[in-house]
Amino acid sequence: MKHNPFYDPSLSGRHRSARLFKWYTRASILMTLAFLAFFLFDMGRTAYPALWQTYVKVDVTYTEKSARLTQKAIDKKYRKIVSRAWLREIPKQLQHNPELMGTTVKQWVLADDQVDQYMKGHHNNLKQKQIRIIDELKQSGDIELDWNDVFFSKGDSKIPENAGVLSAVVGTVLTLLVTMFFAFPLGVMTAVYLEEFAKDNILTRFIEVNINNLAAIPSILFGLLGLAVFINLFGLPRSSPLVGGLTLALMTLPIIIVSSRAALRSVPDSIRQAGYGLGLTRVQIVQGHVLPIAMPGVLTGSIIGMAQAVGETAPLIIIGMIAFIPDAPGSVTEAATVLPAQIFTWAGMPERAYVEKTAAGIVVILSILLSLNAAAIYLRKKYEIKW
Amino acid sequence: MSMVVNNEKVIRFLLVTASVISIFTTIGILFSILFQAIEFFQLKSFWYFISGTEWSPGHENSRFGALPIFAGTFMITAIALLVAIPAGVGSAIYMSEYASRRGRNILKPILEILAGIPTVVYGFFAALTVAPAIVNLCDIFSINAAYNSALACGVVMGVMIIPVISSLSDDVLRAVPSSQRNASLALGMTHSETIRHIVVPSAMPGIISAALLGLSKAIGETMIVVMAAGLRPNLSWNPLEDMTTVTVRIVDSLVGDHAFDSPDTLSAFALGLVLFTLTLLLNMFSLVQIRKFKARYKINTL
Numbered sequence: 001m002k003h004n005p006f007y008d009p010s011l012s013g014r015h016r017s018a019r020l021f022k023w024y025t026r027a028s029i030l031m032t033l034a035f036l037a038f039f040l041f042d043m044g045r046t047a048y049p050a051l052w053q054t055y056v057k058v059d060v061t062y063t064e065k066s067a068r069l070t071q072k073a074i075d076k077k078y079r080k081i082v083s084r085a086w087l088r089e090i091p092k093q094l095q096h097n098p099e100l101m102g103t104t105v106k107q108w109v110l111a112d113d114q115v116d117q118y119m120k121g122h123h124n125n126l127k128q129k130q131i132r133i134i135d136e137l138k139q140s141g142d143i144e145l146d147w148n149d150v151f152f153s154k155g156d157s158k159i160p161e162n163a164g165v166l167s168a169v170v171g172t173v174l175t176l177l178v179t180m181f182f183a184f185p186l187g188v189m190t191a192v193y194l195e196e197f198a199k200d201n202i203l204t205r206f207i208e209v210n211i212n213n214l215a216a217i218p219s220i221l222f223g224l225l226g227l228a229v230f231i232n233l234f235g236l237p238r239s240s241p242l243v244g245g246l247t248l249a250l251m252t253l254p255i256i257i258v259s260s261r262a263a264l265r266s267v268p269d270s271i272r273q274a275g276y277g278l279g280l281t282r283v284q285i286v287q288g289h290v291l292p293i294a295m296p297g298v299l300t301g302s303i304i305g306m307a308q309a310v311g312e313t314a315p316l317i318i319i320g321m322i323a324f325i326p327d328a329p330g331s332v333t334e335a336a337t338v339l340p341a342q343i344f345t346w347a348g349m350p351e352r353a354y355v356e357k358t359a360a361g362i363v364v365i366l367s368i369l370l371s372l373n374a375a376a377i378y379l380r381k382k383y384e385i386k387w
Numbered sequence: 388m389s390m391v392v393n394n395e396k397v398i399r400f401l402l403v404t405a406s407v408i409s410i411f412t413t414i415g416i417l418f419s420i421l422f423q424a425i426e427f428f429q430l431k432s433f434w435y436f437i438s439g440t441e442w443s444p445g446h447e448n449s450r451f452g453a454l455p456i457f458a459g460t461f462m463i464t465a466i467a468l469l470v471a472i473p474a475g476v477g478s479a480i481y482m483s484e485y486a487s488r489r490g491r492n493i494l495k496p497i498l499e500i501l502a503g504i505p506t507v508v509y510g511f512f513a514a515l516t517v518a519p520a521i522v523n524l525c526d527i528f529s530i531n532a533a534y535n536s537a538l539a540c541g542v543v544m545g546v547m548i549i550p551v552i553s554s555l556s557d558d559v560l561r562a563v564p565s566s567q568r569n570a571s572l573a574l575g576m577t578h579s580e581t582i583r584h585i586v587v588p589s590a591m592p593g594i595i596s597a598a599l600l601g602l603s604k605a606i607g608e609t610m611i612v613v614m615a616a617g618l619r620p621n622l623s624w625n626p627l628e629d630m631t632t633v634t635v636r637i638v639d640s641l642v643g644d645h646a647f648d649s650p651d652t653l654s655a656f657a658l659g660l661v662l663f664t665l666t667l668l669l670n671m672f673s674l675v676q677i678r679k680f681k682a683r684y685k686i687n688t689l
Contacts, residue, residue: 035501225419
């Protein structure tokens with residue numbers, strides 16, 4: 001080595017520092033990926049128990065008395081084990097099936113959340129006596145974990161075992177419908193104007209700067225706008241999907257505009273020139289040719305904007321969409337809650353049983369986002385035109 | 388023929404109207420915040436708001452000194468950037484300089500999943516997993532840490548803005564002309580020396596722009612801090628204590644049952660005005676930086 005005229009004694013050090021630097025960049029990306037993996041694993045692990053729910057098989061006595069004092073329907077021994085929410089439904093059940101009156105039926109019944117937590121091996125505050133009863137039931141096979149359809153078929157509840165995501169999902173769908181009803185036409189029209197019609201003047205440039213800024217304003221400030229303008233000025237109903245949807249529409253607008261403009265720009269000029277050559281007006285060209293060709297791109301952008309609106313929480317909290325909503329809303333002016341707001345409310349509940357519900361709600365929202373994004377990618381791949 | 392011309396005019400009018408709505412939105416936000424904020428400053432002193440250290444809403448002689456709130460925001464944002472800038476820029480360098488084309492096409496969308504996760508989910512993760520982990524870790528060294536420490540929020544928020552920084556930085560690094568890399572390699576510099584001394588300095592305006600965008604996102608972030616940070620305004624340098632931020636106070640004062648014109652509610656708009664001004668300035672500055680980069684290398688694709 002010593003005889004090599006190009007030998008540079010600092011070279012090995014330089015190579016070492018080069019390796020170190022590469023190692024650092026690789027480590028930083030691996031750390032990020034590891035965080036993502038751990039995060040998804042942690043959510044899945046926390047959410048999994050929420051898919052299951054404990055049911056017990058007990059004698060239920062349907063009498064006049066138990067219709068009034070629903071606790072009396074169950075043998076005293078098992079009263080603490082059965083869900084209060086289930087007992088509350090007894091009068092309704094009797095109304096639907098009057099022939100039950102005066103009978104005693106051995107049936108599977110929703111269990112209390114503490115029992116449920118015990119069955120899942122989580123922390124609970126059951127007394128020794130109750131644990132003994134549960135163990136007895138376990139031996140006779142009269143208590144078991146079963147698929148939790150309550151979670152997907154019921155709305156919010158203050159009783160953990162009776163709480164579900166249905167009302168929040170319906171609220172999210174209604175809110176998104178309002179959002180798209182306003183944001184999609186407005187966004188596409190703005191994009192068409194800016195890309196196909198506008199001359200490069202002060203107004204156009206001002207609009208462009210504005211759209212850029214709008215995209216970077218913190219979402220919570222849109223909530224302040226919704227509160228001050230839609231609710232206080234226009235007097236629209238608080239907590240309603242109408243106000244929530246309008247607020248989210250303003251936030252989604254820049255995303256739709258930017259992606260629609262990109263889609264319009266990718267339509268080659270020859271299409272427009274051909275139209276002019278045939279004597280079409282500018283509006284006719286855009287309506288009949290440019291916009292239809294750009295549509296897949298426009299839709300892809302809109303779906304991505306929608307995915308962002310699904311997860312938005314802060315502005316909706318400001319306009320009051322965190323109310324306690326046990327039943328699914330029927331119209332856009334009724335009080336409603338949305339999935340991320342439901343997650344927020346459950347995360348603040350003191351009962352341990354809500355932790356798994358929160359995580360399960362998160363898994364639901366992440367799957368919605370995943371399918372929306374998958375739809376966007378599918379659309380893009382299927383209708384992508386190479387010019 | 389005149390039908391077509393009329394039709395044409397109507398459509399043009401509709402299109403212009405639609406585009407002007409974006410301006411109305413910005414003006415709407417600005418004014419709805421500004422008017423309420425002015426109302427607030429008529430009730431309470433502006434000077435005390437920006438320099439006072441006591442924030443005690445909810446009673447007759449309530450005082451609104453927002454300094455501890457700004458300090459909390461600053462602390463959590465600083466922690467977030469300490470996590471996000473090294474990780475984000477490192478990831479961007481790996482993707483643009485070391486990874487194969489295929490690797491980059493896989494890595495970039497995966498990183499962007501992090502940006503797509505709703506912030507309420509990060510908040511839950513910070514409160515349920517990260518904060519207790521930090522408390523347990525500190526227990527080993529017998530240090531006291533709060534369950535709603537600034538550190539927990541800051542770290543999770545940092546992870547959230549990694550893709551913001553890495554995505555734009557990656558685009559910028561790739562836009563640096565390869566002639567520069569080749570010249571440096573031809574002069575005998577190692578690959579990493581080329582990156583550190585040639586590519587990164589060239590891309591610096593773009594990287595700064597990305598970091599500023601991340602900063603503005605961290606300042607405006609709400610759900611993580613609402614769920615995992617404290618409510619108590621706390622002027623302290625210790626990241627293991629609980630702190631509150633501008634966004635937390637806005638949410639807290641608007642969710643309660645106060646009258647709309649009480650100073651408690653109006654204080655949210657004063658804080659909102661600060662937030663609006665700050666993020667707008669950061670955003671403008673970030674745009675200026677990226678324009679500088681584009682002008683230097685005559686790039687139009689960013």
